Amino acid sequence: MHGVWALSDESLLAGMASRDADAATAFVRRYQARVFGLALTIVGSRSVAEDVAQEAFVRAWRHAESYDPRKGRVPAWLLTITRNLAIDTLRMRGELPTDPFLLMGSLVSQEGGTDSSMDYDDRENLRRALLTLPPEQARAIALSVFYGLTGKEIAAIEEIPLGTAKTRIRRGLGKLREVLGVRDE
Amino acid sequence: MSEDADCAEIRDLIPEIAAGVAAGDERARALAHFGACHECRHELAMTADLVDEMLTLVPVQEPPAGFEGRVIARLAPEAKPRSRRVRLPRRRPARPVGRAAAWVAATAAAAGLAAGVVWWQTAQDRALAASYRHTLEVAHGRGLSAAPLKSGLGAEQGTVFAYQGEPSWLYVTFRSMPQPGHYDTCLVTKDGRRFPLRAFEAGQNAYAWGSTINVQVQEIGTIEFTRSGVTVMTARF
Ligand SMILES: [Zn+2]
Numbered sequence: 001m002h003g004v005w006a007l008s009d010e011s012l013l014a015g016m017a018s019r020d021a022d023a024a025t026a027f028v029r030r031y032q033a034r035v036f037g038l039a040l041t042i043v044g045s046r047s048v049a050e051d052v053a054q055e056a057f058v059r060a061w062r063h064a065e066s067y068d069p070r071k072g073r074v075p076a077w078l079l080t081i082t083r084n085l086a087i088d089t090l091r092m093r094g095e096l097p098t099d100p101f102l103l104m105g106s107l108v109s110q111e112g113g114t115d116s117s118m119d120y121d122d123r124e125n126l127r128r129a130l131l132t133l134p135p136e137q138a139r140a141i142a143l144s145v146f147y148g149l150t151g152k153e154i155a156a157i158e159e160i161p162l163g164t165a166k167t168r169i170r171r172g173l174g175k176l177r178e179v180l181g182v183r184d185e
Numbered sequence: 186m187s188e189d190a191d192c193a194e195i196r197d198l199i200p201e202i203a204a205g206v207a208a209g210d211e212r213a214r215a216l217a218h219f220g221a222c223h224e225c226r227h228e229l230a231m232t233a234d235l236v237d238e239m240l241t242l243v244p245v246q247e248p249p250a251g252f253e254g255r256v257i258a259r260l261a262p263e264a265k266p267r268s269r270r271v272r273l274p275r276r277r278p279a280r281p282v283g284r285a286a287a288w289v290a291a292t293a294a295a296a297g298l299a300a301g302v303v304w305w306q307t308a309q310d311r312a313l314a315a316s317y318r319h320t321l322e323v324a325h326g327r328g329l330s331a332a333p334l335k336s337g338l339g340a341e342q343g344t345v346f347a348y349q350g351e352p353s354w355l356y357v358t359f360r361s362m363p364q365p366g367h368y369d370t371c372l373v374t375k376d377g378r379r380f381p382l383r384a385f386e387a388g389q390n391a392y393a394w395g396s397t398i399n400v401q402v403q404e405i406g407t408i409e410f411t412r413s414g415v416t417v418m419t420a421r422f
Binding site for chain 2: 049057083106109123130145150151153166
């Protein structure tokens with residue numbers, strides 16, 4: 001094939017761990033739209049999202065060595081780094097999440113990425129399940145998964161008891177898991 | 186059975202652990218349990234998988250022009266020297282701007298977007314935010330307001346955010362912990378109507394309080410926190 005551009009994610013990370021700039025360039029090019037998309041979804045501003053996305057790639061570069069394939073695939077690893085940075089940024093700046101409904105709406109659009117571990121049917125099933133979740137469960141999940149709010153914080157925002165907040169998240173996640181079917185560890 | 190009780194308690198924590206938001210002590214307690222309990226470990230793995238998949242459902246967005254080059258420019262000083270000809274793509278160098286300039290740029294750019302809710306740290310930022318909010322309101326029919334929450338002596342104790350949406354809500358973040366105890370809260374509209382809101386129980390870790398509201402954000406005059414009948418913190422919109 002053609003040099004670094006055809007390498008697997010894992011090989012690119014190995015290249016980055018050995019400080020190879022070509023591997024880093026290929027890695028950035030492969031994932032920049034995904035990383036920027038997630039950052040923008042969480043922080044809501046293109047400029048702030050660029051800062052977050054840049055930092056995510058810098059961290060991926062610096063921590064490429066510690067990437068452990070047994071703990072998850074590369075996209076999930078990189079997107080988790082991105083999400084955590086975006087949440088930290090929101091908190092540091094004292095910002096509130098964008099409307100969690102808008103966020104959940106964007107998830108069920110058809111423009112999401114394609115290189116997850118799910119097959120097409122699973123993705124469509126997950127989107128459909130998101131659409132059919134009761135809104136209060138969808139909101140609670142968005143606030144937790146994308147905005148990093150704890151059960152306590154969600155309870156405060158939603159003006160509900162802590163137990164109710166936790167139940168909404170747990171029930172919602174349970175329904176979403178059902179549609180993914182049984183998958184081996 | 187104590188094992189089942191343990192499992193029930195840990196299952197309750199799993200969503201927060203999978204989402205990466207669990208408190209350190211809870212996480213530590215859960216990890217100890219996962220070491221010994223296959224079922225809970227499996228439960229965590231499945232939930233973490235789901236969280237990962239949700240992150241990958243977010244729509245992709247092309248970053249601003251030159252993004253790749255700016256990232257590579259940041260990595261380049263740490264890259265290993267090459268023996269071959271350097272094949273880094275030619276891109277514009279990293280923005281030679283400080284944090285303050287970046288702020289201004291961020292503000293200007295954000296004004297054109299369906300951005301979310303933004304709180305501005307300094308007076309200068311707030312001035313910029315005024316026009317930003319105006320843009321948001323015109324473009325999207327809803328807006329955010331923020332006001333400092335001050336003690337009787339005028340010390341800034343936190344910030345009240347008022348979000349106009351469905352539902353509208355107030356959210357307060359505290360910069361310094363308020364005195365623990367029970368606070369009554371009240372929204373007073375500009376024309377003097379009073380709406381008691383849910384009480385705030387300040388404890389050791391009370392760094393936020395929130396409530397949905399049934400009035401338009403633009404009608405808010407003040408938010409008052411009252412302790413034993415004395416108004417101890419006020420935010421003026
Ligand atoms: Zn267990």
